[in-house]
Amino acid sequence: MIHFLQFQLLRKFLQNLKEVFIQNQRRRLLERLKIILKKNEKIGKFNLLCFEGEFHYTPSPGNFYMLSKDNYEFILPRPFSVFDFKNGKIYFLIKKVGRFTDFLFHLKPGEEIFLNGPYGKKIEHFDKIIFIAGGIGFAPLHFHSLFTNDFYFFFGGTTKDEILCHKFIEKNIFVSTDDGSFGYKGDVLSLFKSHLNKIDFKERKIFACGPRNMLKELKKISEEIKIETYFYMEERMGCGFGGCKGCAIKTINNYRLLCKEGTVFLSSEVIFE
Ligand SMILES: Cc1cc2nc3c(=O)[nH]c(=O)nc-3n(C[C@H](O)[C@H](O)[C@H](O)COP(=O)(O)OP(=O)(O)OC[C@H]3O[C@@H](n4cnc5c(N)ncnc54)[C@H](O)[C@@H]3O)c2cc1C
Ligand code: FES
Structure with missing residues (x-):
């Protein structure tokens, strides 16, 4: 009987530990980080931006981040793919198409923005x-x-x-x-x-x-x-984690959220109209 109670207590303890771990992971995944621009380099039509920050999570291929500036001019964050991540620095390659990307083009070393993520499913395929x-x-x-x-x-x-x-x-x-x-x-x-x-x-x-x-x-x-x-795939995004439902794309399995279920999809699944 005592053994059974001990076993139950141990099981409950391990369950709690697992929940704390999962919550912590989630919190980290959705963590909002301040990142500081180190370098803003023009490469032809694009700019390569290098930021430094206290990253808790290493991005993988397939992941993207939502970038934002804490002001009323840019209320919605914008999605950007990782170009590179090394030595505590993250790199984004940017094409200027509108107001936020124009703002990024003019960002100066020492200035800060915010980053949420990483979001999106990571890719596991790395051969051939x-x-x-x-x-x-x-x-x-x-x-x-x-x-x-x-x-x-x-x-x-x-x-x-x-x-x-x-x-x-x-x-x-x-x-x-x-x-x-x-x-x-x-x-x-x-x-x-x-x-x-x-x-x-x-x-x-x-x-x-x-x-x-x-x-x-x-x-x-x-x-x-x-x-x-x-x-x-790319689509306009409002939140990056499945909250706004704004990034749905048409697939053979009905509409699917790009930010949560992608952004990478098998080509045969995607329906282009
Ligand atoms: C998962 C993902 C990863 C991305 N990675 C990169 C990246 O690495 N580098 C980069 O430069 N851009 C990337 N983008 C596109 C980037 O998010 C948009 O260019 C940016 O949000 C535009 O913001 P803006 O305020 O400058 O332009 P806005 O004023 O919002 O829009 C300007 C023009 O761009 C169009 N546009 C805006 N967002 C998108 C979009 N998501 N797809 C298609 N057209 C759009 C608008 O329709 C409009 O015509 C990515 C988008 C997604 C969804
Ligand atoms: S961006 Fe909000 S649900 Fe995908």
Whole structure:
């Protein structure tokens, strides 16, 4: 009888410990951190921002963060992929499209913003990959490639200014520009197709990120050549963790929340309209 009671007490104690651990993990995942800009470097059309902060959690490929500034001008936080994370510093590659990204472009060393996350499901696949990036889609794929040994990287932009960051990839990188100002003249999918008889693509998986039209076209190509393909999807986001339901995308399994169930989806699941 005493043994049974001891066992029950021990079980309850372990259960409590587990709950405290899970709550702590959740709190950390959703923690709001102040991060301080160390460097704001212009790389062609994009800016690479390096921030320092007291990070409790190391981001993985597939994760993203919500960035914000504590003022009434920017009420909603904005989602950004991790470009790199090393030595207690986080890097974001930014394309200026509106007010918040313009604000980030003009941020000066020593100035601070806030970061929530990491959010999104992490990716576990790091072998035999073909990365295909269009424009700023380079950011999350660059981070993913840092964990991957055996890969080919196809990267396209409209002009040379959009692909200068290709220098961060040291091997097996193929570059295209629409106007032919650098690398292959044409879009990145034509570049990829022109390499199909030169690379061993059969046992590989594709991870792609870029404009919707690019992903829509790639979905057709990957079905034709029968290669498993995953898309890093993008949608406007309000919260980043499933609260606002604003980031739903249409899939073969009904609408799904990009921030919670993605942002990476199998291409065959996504329905483009
Ligand atoms: C998971 C995820 C990761 C992202 N990673 C990066 C990144 O690494 N680097 C980067 O520069 N950007 C990234 N973005 C896009 C970035 O969040 C938007 O560009 C940013 O929120 C725009 O804010 P803004 O105030 O400058 O522009 P706004 O004034 O809000 O919008 C300006 C224009 O951009 C369009 N736009 C805004 N947000 C999006 C979006 N999410 N998708 C498509 N069009 C949009 C608007 O429709 C509008 O036409 C990411 C988006 C998501 C969802
Ligand atoms: S961003 Fe709010 S639910 Fe996805």
